[in-house]
Amino acid sequence: MHLLVLSQEKISNMISSTIGIWNYWIVFLLMMIGLFLVIGRKNFLKKIVGLTIFQTSVFLLYITFGKIKGGTPPILNNAIDTIYSNPLPHVLILTAIVVGVATTALGLSLVLRINSEYGSIEEDDISAQDLVDYHDQIESSKKIDKKFVQ
């Protein structure tokens, strides 16, 4: 009986320690997915989605730090022995969520502007068009030079 209780405790300890790190692992993996979407994909809309993913995973990391086992949400009550989870990360993240939406809106409007200028939101297309424009400029400046020489 004693042994059984001990092993149960061990198992629950094992589960809790695995879960205690599991959250961090997945959050880091989500961060890397977001980073990959930003630096690996050539589509600008996907890059902004990647930024959103990265942001939300950072929020999760912060809120995970603030959690206390058996704690309640940080709203005061009259019970004596209440443990409140840490309210400070919550405040930081509240600010960050709103600023994140502002960033998303600005990024999306930049993407719309780029799309109306180039007709594409793929990075390769846009750099190719820029190259063509640059060559055109060089050609036209050569023509102007010839006119002046004559």
Next chain:
Amino acid sequence: MISELIINAFLVTIMLAIGIALLKTRTVIFTVVLTSAYSLIAALMFITLDAVDVAFTEASVGAGISTILFLAAMAYLPKEEEENLNSQILPAISCMVLGGILIWCSYDLPEIGLLSSPIHQHIVPDYILGSRDDIGIPNIVTSVLASYRGYDTFGETIVVFTAGVAVLVLLKNNTNVSKQKNKKSNGKIG
């Protein structure tokens, strides 16, 4: 007490699945819907992690307003993403290396939910007592946001205002430029 951490681990695994689906999909509407679902599950996770105010904000602003913004922008953009697999190897390798380093470092982080971890020791008790005795607002997050860090919230409002002005300026120029382009092309044809 452990059950909420198990729910938490389950939800975060769903988020990982959504992230992998986002890596695979090439259709813009799927991308937008998956991002919305991702934010919504993040809001659920915030509830299990005792951050009710953050969950509220994430569900309304993160899952609501940014989805509307994405859908509105999507109407003017190409519906499919082009595939180019050549240039993705270097970013993928660097992300994997960085992720490996982060996971390796995660062994040094305190376990989730321990009362003895350093973040709970420093100034938090002061804020909790001060919210009750000095400010008198029962919701500690509100009292910190609006009173202790009131200037910070004011700065946040300025940031949002600046972003709004910038968006308006960009989109206004957008219509002007397209009109000019139309005129130019009409002139060339004429």
